[in-house]
Amino acid sequence: METVGIALLGVGTIGSAVLRMIREERERIAERTGLFLDVRWGLARHRERVVQAGLSERAATTSIEPILADPSVQVVVEVLGGEEPAAAYMKRALEAGKHVVTANKEALSKHFAELVAAAREHQRALLFEASVGAGIPLMVSLRQLLTTNRLHRIRGIVNGTTNFILTLMAEEGVPYQEALRQAQELGYAEPDPTADVEGYDAAYKLSILASLAAGRHIRPEVVERRGITTVTPDQILDARTRGGAMKLLAEAELADETWRLRVRPVFVPASDLLAHVRLNLNAIELTGDRVGTIVLYGPGAGPSPTASAVIADVLDAVRFGPALLPNLEPAT
Structure with a gap:
């Protein structure tokens, strides 16, 4: 059994749903995949929000730095929404050797080629099933x-x-x-x-x-x-x-x-x-x-369908790594 360390950027509606689904389904997921999902960090503007979402005070942070420095974090899940700081955090996570999973259509659509290039350079996954269509396997x-x-x-x-x-x-x-x-x-x-x-x-x-x-x-x-x-x-x-x-x-x-x-x-x-x-x-x-x-x-929307797609991406990121990266040239 392999433990997968996860950092959750954002603990709002979608982030909380991801955390809740991991807790409810992780035994079944482990039986099916051999991967035990463990949320090690939660990032929010206020540490209290992370604790309210169900993580410990020790797992709460308002800074990306301890997440990037933690070798036990394999996958960074970005559900902050908006362009920044989400796009910058995703790029830094890839550069730090973390796989990245996102549901953020704005940041992805504006920085797509840049993020794919960073993932390819550092041989990490960048997956985004939930960014369009939520639970639809698009x-x-x-x-x-x-x-x-x-x-x-x-x-x-x-x-x-x-x-x-x-x-x-x-x-x-x-x-x-x-x-x-x-x-x-x-x-x-x-x-x-x-x-x-x-x-x-x-x-x-x-x-x-x-x-x-x-x-x-x-x-x-x-x-x-x-x-x-x-x-x-x-x-x-x-x-x-x-x-x-x-x-x-x-x-x-x-x-x-x-x-x-x-x-x-x-x-x-x-x-x-x-x-x-x-x-x-x-x-x-x-x-x-x-x-x-x-x-x-x-x-195409809703916490549960979106969380389902995010968690499936986390599993694929660990299993397939950069193999699923799209071929994407920069905008002309």
């Missing part, structure tokens, strides 16, 4: 597809918050602000919902997916982005009358060797599978030259 599917396919289209619903809001507006006639309030009460939307409703979150996720398909870093700034705040009740009603639905779609398409990335609310007819994706669920279409179009569907 990255593992992409890795498999890209071995034999050239992807030329990515299309889907990748933001559960906006899909929830649009579903309530369409099916129950709920006004936008009330639908947003309900999303916030259920924990689907942040107190400041800008990243979701203005399409930034979807743009970060699309950037990651398109970068993997292209084999080079496509930065989120190049995504043509429009959120759902411009969607009117008349548009919602018209879509429903026509048998379809308004959806915030993330689309990346390859034409003449150039990728075009767009996030925007559009009418989706009833004949399209994406029209029937409700509430906070996600669905992503991947189209390759050999396999055709496949659709991946499931919970």
Whole structure:
């Protein structure tokens, strides 16, 4: 039995869920994999938050330094969110010889090539299944597809918050602000919902997916982005009358060797599978030259699905190391 030392950067909703799931499942995981997961450190702005999450005072830190200096830490799990200090912490962890697992789409989409290069230089894993689609096995599917396919289209619903809001507006006639309030009460939307409703979150996720398909870093700034705040009740009603639905779609398409990335609310007819994706669920279409179009569907948000993906990545990081790193050139 091998013990895997883990440092958890962030003990908020997702970090606490990861810690809780490790405690509940570690015996079963050990039986199945021969790996015993042991969370050695928890990092937060205040040590009290780490203790409240269930770790000891000795395991609590407000600094990355003791984590980087601890040889018993094999995997750093980054669930801080936001660009910084998350991106800097991930790079330093890789340079210190730690595997890195992240659920952070913003930091990854903005620093993807840099982080992959650091992981490759130091022969460490960088895994990010939970960054797009939470519990949907999207990255593992992409890795498999890209071995034999050239992807030329990515299309889907990748933001559960906006899909929830649009579903309530369409099916129950709920006004936008009330639908947003309900999303916030259920924990689907942040107190400041800008990243979701203005399409930034979807743009970060699309950037990651398109970068993997292209084999080079496509930065989120190049995504043509429009959120759902411009969607009117008349548009919602018209879509429903026509048998379809308004959806915030993330689309990346390859034409003449150039990728075009767009996030925007559009009418989706009833004949399209994406029209029937409700509430906070996600669905992503991947189209390759050999396999055709496949659709991946499931919970795209939430603490439990995200924690499940994070822990699976921790196990893969230890078992496979840098073997799962994508080929990714810097942005041009």
